[in-house]
Structure formats: structure tokens, C-alpha cells
Amino acid sequence: MTPVMAATDDIQSSVITDHDEQSVYDDGYNNGYEQALAEARQKQKKASPPIKSELSIETVSLTPNELAKVEYLNAEKALDQQNSKQAVLNLESALYYRPDWVMARQKLAALYYGRGNVQEAIATLERGLASQPNQADLRLTLAKLLINESQFQAALTVLEEQSGHMSIQYLAMRAALAQQLNHNDVALSCYQKLIQRSPNDGRWWMGKAIVQERTQAINQAQVSYQKALNLGNISSSSQQFIQQRLNAIKSNIRHK
Numbered sequence: 001m002t003p004v005m006a007a008t009d010d011i012q013s014s015v016i017t018d019h020d021e022q023s024v025y026d027d028g029y030n031n032g033y034e035q036a037l038a039e040a041r042q043k044q045k046k047a048s049p050p051i052k053s054e055l056s057i058e059t060v061s062l063t064p065n066e067l068a069k070v071e072y073l074n075a076e077k078a079l080d081q082q083n084s085k086q087a088v089l090n091l092e093s094a095l096y097y098r099p100d101w102v103m104a105r106q107k108l109a110a111l112y113y114g115r116g117n118v119q120e121a122i123a124t125l126e127r128g129l130a131s132q133p134n135q136a137d138l139r140l141t142l143a144k145l146l147i148n149e150s151q152f153q154a155a156l157t158v159l160e161e162q163s164g165h166m167s168i169q170y171l172a173m174r175a176a177l178a179q180q181l182n183h184n185d186v187a188l189s190c191y192q193k194l195i196q197r198s199p200n201d202g203r204w205w206m207g208k209a210i211v212q213e214r215t216q217a218i219n220q221a222q223v224s225y226q227k228a229l230n231l232g233n234i235s236s237s238s239q240q241f242i243q244q245r246l247n248a249i250k251s252n253i254r255h256k
Contacts, residue, residue, distance in 0.1 A: 068098035075107070084111055100132060106141050113145060121145060136170055143173060152177055156186075168197060175207055187211045202231035206242060213245065222249050 062070070075090035091108040095101060105128045112121035125142040129135060139158050146155035156177040159170065166174075175190030191208040198204060209224035225242050228234060234242075 064097040068094040068101060068104070071097065072101075072104055075104075084115060087111060088115075099128075102128070102132075102135060102137050105138065109141060109145070118145075118149060136167060140170060140173065143177075147177075152181060156181060156183070166193070168194065171197075172203075175204075179207060179211060182214075184211050184215050188215075200231055200233075202228040202234045203238075205231060206234060206238060209242075209245070213249070218249060218252070222246065225249075 071090045071094035075087040075094065078084070078086040078090060088108065088111050091104055091111065094104045095108065098104070105124060109121040109124040112118075112124060122142065122145060125138055125145070128138045129142070132138065139160075143155040143158045146152075146158065156174065159174040159177065161174075171190050171194050175187050175194065178184075178187035178190060188208065188211045191204050191211065194201070194204040195208065205224050205228035209221045209228060212218075212221035212224055225246050229239060229242050229246075
């Protein structure tokens with residue numbers, strides 16, 4: 001823990017009132033004015049000891065979490081001042097004190113990426129996952145970064161199946177990547193889990209239908225396409241795509 005020096009001044013002083021002095025004035029002894037004033041001054045000297053100033057040094061120890069928060073706040077101030085270079089330094093310090101701070105790590109990776117340092121952005125997230133392998137948010141962030149770099153297989157590898165709870169966002173990205181890379185078993189498994197979680201979302205039924213059609217499960221695909229169309233929550237272009245696939249499936253069935 002880093003000591004932070006804080007100074008406090010303990011000032012000891014006494015205050016003299018001019019009550020005694022004023023009483024002398026009220027006596028009306030004009031001839032003794034100067035003497036009374038001299039006496040009052042003498043009283044003040046006796047009653048008022050020299051002001052004593054003592055400087056005491058106190059050591060305040062901040063915890064690693066508190067130090068990390070200070071650095072994070074400094075990073076935000078630096079960003080407000082358009083100083084991303086300083087913000088990077090502050091966030092690196094924040095993670096030194098608190099390596100498990102996911103939000104700080106995500107922001108640092110984003111800054112590296114925004115400054116064009118792609119490899120350091122990836123390395124920052126990978127270091128976090130090395131110590132927190134089950135941190136889904138870090139995996140999502142890294143996967144998005146890899147997708148931006150067209151590293152789709154690497155992104156899918158990052159989004160490995162977890163034994164614990166996987167969010168809808170996690171499952172949806174994993175399903176879409178698997179579908180794009182023709183990993184049909186993985187994609188189908190993800191869409192089925194998404195449907196279990198949100199059975200009235202047409203997007204997941206459409207994704208499932210595409211995989212089913214691709215694997216020649218035509219009858220099941222037809223049902224899933226129709227379900228997606230009925231439920232909605234899909235774009236107009238997706239609706240047109242579904243209608244085209246349904247027409248194609250019906251045409252193929254008739255010609256068999």
C-alpha cells in the first residue's frame with residue numbers, strides 16, 4: 001500500500017478581550033489615559049502567550065482498490081481533456097492495483113484499439129482471461145475485437161462453451177459465428193438454447209431454420225421459418241428472406 005501524506009496544523013492560541021481596558025476608559029480619568037492604555041497592553045502581553053504552531057504528519061494508507069479507483073478517475077479526467085495517452089497510463093496503473101477490474105480492462109483495451117495498437121488491445125484482454133477464464137464479458141469484448149479484424153475463427157474459439165450461465169448476447173454471437181463458419185452443430189445448439197430462453201423471439205427461430213435447411217432437415221426448417229415469420233422481431237429484409245426460403249421449400253416439395 002502506498003502511503004499518502006496528509007498535513008494538519010494544530011494551532012494553539014488564546015484570545016484576549018478588551019473588557020479590562022474598556023473599564024479603565026469608562027472611569028473617566030483623563031490624566032491617566034496613557035497609563036491605562038499602557039496597562040492594557042501589558043495585560044495583553046501577559047494574557048496572550050506566543051502562538052504555537054505544530055505541524056503533525058499523518059500517514060493515510062489506501063487499499064489497492066482505493067488506489068485503483070483514484071487511477072480510474074484520473075483516466076476519466078484525462079479522457080475528458082482528450083488526452084488518451086495519459087488515460088492509458090492511468091488505466092494501466094489501475095489494473096496494477098486491481099487486475100480483476102473488468103471495466104477498467106475493457107476500457108484500456110478499447111483505448112489501445114482506438115489508438116491503432118491492435119496487438120496490445122488483444123494482449124490486454126488475454127491477460128485478463130488468463131487470470132479470469134470464466135469472465136464472459138472479457139470474452140465478448142475480445143470476440144468483438146477479433147470480428148472487427150475479420151478473425152472469425154479466433155473469435156469463435158474465444159467464445160467457447162461455458163459450463164456456467166451464458167448470456168443471450170454471448171449465445172447469439174457464438175451462434176452467428178458458428179453459422180457463418182459452417183459449424184452447424186454448434187450453431188444449432190446455440191439457437192436451441194436461445195429459443196429456450198426467449199421462445200417468442202423470431203430471430204432465433206430464423207437462425208435455427210437456416211441451420212436446419214443447410215443440414216437438409218427441410219421439414220423442420222419449414223416449421224422454424226414459419227414460426228419466425230409469425231413471431232416477428234425481425235427486420236423487413238429478414239422477413240423477405242424467410243418468405244423466399246419458404247417459397248423455395250414449397251416449390252421443391254411439389255417437384256419431388
